[in-house]
Amino acid sequence: MSSSPTILEMRSITKEFPGVKALSDVSLTVKAGEIHAICGENGAGKSTLMKVLSGVYPFGTYEGDIVFQGNEVRFRDIRSSEQTGIVIIHQELALIPELSITENIFLGNEPGRGGVIDWKDAKKRAIELLARVGLKDDPDSLIKNIGVGKQQLVEIAKALNKSVKLLILDEPTAALNENDSQHLLDLIRGLKSKGIASIMISHKLNEIEQVADSITIIRDGRSIETLNVKEDGVNEDRIIRGMVGRDLESRFPEHTPKIGEVFFEVRNWTVQHPLISDRLVCKDESLFVRRGEIVGIAGLMGAGRTELAMSIFGRSYGTYVSGTIIKDGKEIVLKNAGDAIDHGLAYVSEDRKVLGLNLLDDIKRSTVSAKLKKISKRDVVDEVKEYEISDAYRKSLRIKTPTVNEGVGKLSGGNQQKVVLAKWMFTDPDLLILDEPTRGIDVGAKFEIYGIIQKLADEGKGVIVISSELPELLGISDRIYTVFEGAITNDIPAAEADPETLMKSMTSAKKKVLS
Amino acid sequence: MTQITEAPKKSGGIRDLGKMFGSGSGAKQLGILGALVVIIIIFQVWTGGLTLTPGNLIALVSQYSYILILAIGMVMVIIAGHIDLSVGSVAAFSGIVVASLMQNFNVPWPVAIVLGLVVGALIGAWQGFWVAYVGVPAFIVTLAGMLIFRGGNQFIGNANSVAVPKEFQFIGAGYLPEIGPDTGYNNLTLLLGIVVIVAIVWREFSARRTQAEMGSDMAPLWVSLIKIAGLVIVTGYATYLFSSGRVGTSFPISGIILGVLVLLYSFVTRNTIFGRHIYAVGGNSHAAELSGVNSRRVNFFVMMNMSVLASLAGMIFVARSTASGPQDGLNWELDAIAAVFIGGAAVAGGVGTVTGSIIGGLVMAVLNNGLQLVGVPSDRVQIIKGLVLLAAVAIDVWNKSQGRPSITGFLTRKRTGGAVAVETPPVPRVQDDTNALEPTVGASETNRPSSVTPNN
Numbered sequence: 001m002s003s004s005p006t007i008l009e010m011r012s013i014t015k016e017f018p019g020v021k022a023l024s025d026v027s028l029t030v031k032a033g034e035i036h037a038i039c040g041e042n043g044a045g046k047s048t049l050m051k052v053l054s055g056v057y058p059f060g061t062y063e064g065d066i067v068f069q070g071n072e073v074r075f076r077d078i079r080s081s082e083q084t085g086i087v088i089i090h091q092e093l094a095l096i097p098e099l100s101i102t103e104n105i106f107l108g109n110e111p112g113r114g115g116v117i118d119w120k121d122a123k124k125r126a127i128e129l130l131a132r133v134g135l136k137d138d139p140d141s142l143i144k145n146i147g148v149g150k151q152q153l154v155e156i157a158k159a160l161n162k163s164v165k166l167l168i169l170d171e172p173t174a175a176l177n178e179n180d181s182q183h184l185l186d187l188i189r190g191l192k193s194k195g196i197a198s199i200m201i202s203h204k205l206n207e208i209e210q211v212a213d214s215i216t217i218i219r220d221g222r223s224i225e226t227l228n229v230k231e232d233g234v235n236e237d238r239i240i241r242g243m244v245g246r247d248l249e250s251r252f253p254e255h256t257p258k259i260g261e262v263f264f265e266v267r268n269w270t271v272q273h274p275l276i277s278d279r280l281v282c283k284d285e286s287l288f289v290r291r292g293e294i295v296g297i298a299g300l301m302g303a304g305r306t307e308l309a310m311s312i313f314g315r316s317y318g319t320y321v322s323g324t325i326i327k328d329g330k331e332i333v334l335k336n337a338g339d340a341i342d343h344g345l346a347y348v349s350e351d352r353k354v355l356g357l358n359l360l361d362d363i364k365r366s367t368v369s370a371k372l373k374k375i376s377k378r379d380v381v382d383e384v385k386e387y388e389i390s391d392a393y394r395k396s397l398r399i400k401t402p403t404v405n406e407g408v409g410k411l412s413g414g415n416q417q418k419v420v421l422a423k424w425m426f427t428d429p430d431l432l433i434l435d436e437p438t439r440g441i442d443v444g445a446k447f448e449i450y451g452i453i454q455k456l457a458d459e460g461k462g463v464i465v466i467s468s469e470l471p472e473l474l475g476i477s478d479r480i481y482t483v484f485e486g487a488i489t490n491d492i493p494a495a496e497a498d499p500e501t502l503m504k505s506m507t508s509a510k511k512k513v514l515s
Numbered sequence: 516m517t518q519i520t521e522a523p524k525k526s527g528g529i530r531d532l533g534k535m536f537g538s539g540s541g542a543k544q545l546g547i548l549g550a551l552v553v554i555i556i557i558f559q560v561w562t563g564g565l566t567l568t569p570g571n572l573i574a575l576v577s578q579y580s581y582i583l584i585l586a587i588g589m590v591m592v593i594i595a596g597h598i599d600l601s602v603g604s605v606a607a608f609s610g611i612v613v614a615s616l617m618q619n620f621n622v623p624w625p626v627a628i629v630l631g632l633v634v635g636a637l638i639g640a641w642q643g644f645w646v647a648y649v650g651v652p653a654f655i656v657t658l659a660g661m662l663i664f665r666g667g668n669q670f671i672g673n674a675n676s677v678a679v680p681k682e683f684q685f686i687g688a689g690y691l692p693e694i695g696p697d698t699g700y701n702n703l704t705l706l707l708g709i710v711v712i713v714a715i716v717w718r719e720f721s722a723r724r725t726q727a728e729m730g731s732d733m734a735p736l737w738v739s740l741i742k743i744a745g746l747v748i749v750t751g752y753a754t755y756l757f758s759s760g761r762v763g764t765s766f767p768i769s770g771i772i773l774g775v776l777v778l779l780y781s782f783v784t785r786n787t788i789f790g791r792h793i794y795a796v797g798g799n800s801h802a803a804e805l806s807g808v809n810s811r812r813v814n815f816f817v818m819m820n821m822s823v824l825a826s827l828a829g830m831i832f833v834a835r836s837t838a839s840g841p842q843d844g845l846n847w848e849l850d851a852i853a854a855v856f857i858g859g860a861a862v863a864g865g866v867g868t869v870t871g872s873i874i875g876g877l878v879m880a881v882l883n884n885g886l887q888l889v890g891v892p893s894d895r896v897q898i899i900k901g902l903v904l905l906a907a908v909a910i911d912v913w914n915k916s917q918g919r920p921s922i923t924g925f926l927t928r929k930r931t932g933g934a935v936a937v938e939t940p941p942v943p944r945v946q947d948d949t950n951a952l953e954p955t956v957g958a959s960e961t962n963r964p965s966s967v968t969p970n971n
């Protein structure tokens with residue numbers, strides 16, 4: 001075994017929520033200066049363990065000991081863990097969009113005297129910190145005006161300002177494209193060379209294989225094993241075996257597409273930016289979907305994929321300028337999401353917290369919420385049907401919860417995503433648009449979701465999948481559109497596509513002549 | 516896959532009792548109901564038995580029914596994420612319009628009532644328009660409405676009172692009439708009591724049947740029986756009191772109007788598509804819109820409905836006080852809003868129930884009435900009411916942060932003790948990836964009390 005000393009030891013951590021034992025007797029040992037990955041299925045307890053460590057769940061609400069740098073620690077709240085040098089970065093960032101980068105970095109930690117902030121000093125330090133994370137933006141720019149990738153870096157700068165010794169990153173790359181992810185991973189490696197240890201949770205196993213020194217696998221709230229990446233020769237398949245307890249033969253289910261006629265078409269679609277009226281987010285674009293076809297949309301973060309999809313889905317983004325939608329040979333006009341649903345469209349948003357779910361609601365009500373009419377008689381909701389249907393989805397999607405009466409706010413991230421999927425499958429759409437459908441979802445569940453997508457296609461429906469993960473797009477799609485700056489730049493049968501050609505079309509405005 | 520421990524088996528009795536009114540918000544209502552019972556008992560002792568007398572109960576119902584009617588509309592407004600400050604003024608305005616119509620234009624009283632409701636609908640449409648279609652915050656729109664319609668009342672009535680005819684007074688000061696053989700009690704009130712008791716028993720068993728069908732975790736039979744027994748005893752006793760009042764008095768007509776409205780609106784908010792949409796819009800309006808909910812229409816109708824109910828409340832009040840005056844409805848909005856929050860609604864919307872608000876309103880009513888009975892001067896009554904509101908909501912917030920359902924949690928905290936030391940954590944300061952207890956719709960919505968309890 002390696003000789004480096006341990007920086008953190010969590011011993012026999014047990015954490016219960018009413019009715020759910022999220023962690024039982026979990027142990028975790030992190031060595032000084034290493035990158036330690038935590039892997040496990042959705043709802044395995046990864047986030048909960050990190051929240052115990054960072055004081056989100058204070059001492060006394062869990063059982064077990066935490067030893068940090070040789071001392072037993074008992075955190076009252078996040079502040080006290082930060083003072084010790086443990087900083088957590090949650091997946092959904094805790095930055096304030098209306099404030100500048102500098103203001104965010106020093107939020108709650110403002111330099112100055114007697115309550116008066118020394119902005120000059122703050123800015124100087126902000127510039128230093130930004131340099132350390134490799135961000136060249138103006139420290140005065142507002143958070144809302146920089147991309148998610150950069151926001152993630154600002155979070156790390158904020159952590160560095162708190163003189164972090166152990167950095168916890170909960171699914172840091174889930175919302176990032178490949179470039180930004182790579183940059184982030186490099187940065188974490190850089191921190192490691194400066195002696196800062198990191199704990200990283202991720203469902204992107206290739207990244208883990210790439211950067212992690214050790215991996216702890218959690219299954220059903222128990223720590224299963226800790227692997228040493230170099231010594232044990234760990235690869236993705238090995239991690240998966242630990243996570244699900246068996247081998248996964250392939251990442252994508254076998255599938256022979258049954259592709260029919262073109263049934264859905266968007267012609268000359270032009271959409272304005274919602275605020276800036278002379279900016280077009282979509283310029284005279286056209287696309288089509290055949291029955292039984294799974295169409296991928298590839299593009300970089302911010303290329304306008306989501307905007308395109310949402311504007312098709314009942315003009316839910318931007319201002320409609322011109323263009324027509326034709327379904328089954330007839331033009332349809334979709335003025336709002338309700339129209340779109342009535343015409344058999346469904347859109348699974350990439351942002352489940354803001355656009356996908358009402359977190360105050362319970363699972364069963366959320367499941368049926370996009371098409372209440374389907375289980376209502378004269379506008380009165382049939383609660384028995386509601387229960388039966390949502391319970392059936394709970395079983396088929398394997399949503400980890402005691403009952404469907406639980407609030408969706410209590411579910412783990414991946415399980416919330418499954419509820420969103422159930423919600424839209426319930427609307428029984430002809431065209432299902434999935435925007436990053438597997439974000440935050442574990443490998444096993446991904447396989448299941450791919451299977452569901454293929455089944456829907458085989459039933460003669462059309463599916464559009466937007467994804468930042470090219471292997472996923474290549475694995476599941478029959479045909480792929482590439483999008484660059486709001487324009488469709490290419491249309492490639494998946495069989496002929498590879499990451500390089502896709503990448504080329506995703507990064508250049510040159511339009512191939514589309515048939 | 517995460518080990519799911521069986522909560523009910525673990526803690527037994529107390530937890531099962533909590534399921535008496537269903538899970539989640541049901542337990543919360545049980546808590547408020549418990550508080551109401553405690554307050555009634557306190558005053559019953561303190562007033563030397565004056566609280567639970569036929570005369571006082573009858574007065575209580577006719578005196579507060581209009582506030583409770585407002586609370587019904589207000590909880591829907593608050594669930595949708597708004598507030599209505601204009602209800603008192605709207606009530607006063609409709610009251611004076613109706614009174615003038617009857618006195619100056621000899622409009623028959625049934626027509627006048629309909630016209631009063633139409634006036635309410637028009638006012639509501641006006642306010643709903645600004646809120647839903649222009650996007651002016653309801654706080655501002657109804658603050659303006661508060662001034663406009665108060666002024667309107669005084670303009671129409673020349674700042675004087677306008678009397679209303681005898682027949683009209685029936686809706687505010689009327690009682691179930693004496694019919695049938697002389698039993699020494701009011702027969703119609705007895706009949707009403709029996710109907711309610713039958714309905715309670717039937718409902719409980721049909722609810723059990725549905726639960727069994729759904730295979731959801733059901734409270735054991737004994738809990739249902741206790742619940743039925745409790746409700747039947749309470750209803751029976753109330754029936755006895757209401758029917759044995761002074762001759763000529765019995766259960767007030769305004770109480771019947773209230774009862775019908777409570778049933779109707781509980782059903783609408785719980786079981787209809789429109790009701791679901793109110794919760795959806797209040798909980799996360801972006802997600803609601805993407806799910807095909809027309810949030811503008813929901814906001815419009817919720818505001819409009821509030822003003823219609825305010826008009827009805829105004830008419831009942833005018834009928835009771837035999838004239839419409841310039842000070843009618845003063846501060847009603849405050850009582851209605853307090854009732855809703857004591858009843859467990861959340862300031863930022865998405866959470867609340869009609870029954871909860873009614874119980875909350877009754878807490879305020881009994882408190883008011885009891886303090887008056889024992890002769891506490893009105894200045895101190897106000898101070899006490901203010902403190903009670905603050906305490907009720909503070910306990911609620913604190914309990915949520917401890918992961919316990921409201922006041923029940925508070926009451927059962929000691930008893931469950933160490934055996935169930937399972938607690939949900941305090942709401943994390945930061946937004947987190949998986950289990951944020953609050954939606955993160957916008958930075959401006961930071962004042963939402965954490966809501967672990969789903970609305971029901």
Ligand SMILES: Nc1ncnc2c1ncn2[C@@H]1O[C@H](COP(=O)(O)OP(=O)(O)OP(=O)(O)O)[C@@H](O)[C@H]1O
Pocket residue numbers: 017018020021022040041042043044045046047048049400401410411412413414415440442517939940949950
């Ligand atoms: N506040 C809570 N109340 C009740 N149960 C909870 C709460 N928070 C988490 N849980 C439960 O604890 C379990 C573990 O959740 P956790 O968020 O740690 O999973 P995870 O491993 O991070 O999953 P994912 O990969 O989906 O993010 C889940 O079953 C979840 O439903």
Ligand SMILES: [Mg+2]
Pocket residue numbers: 046047048170412413414948949
């Ligand atoms: Mg998680």
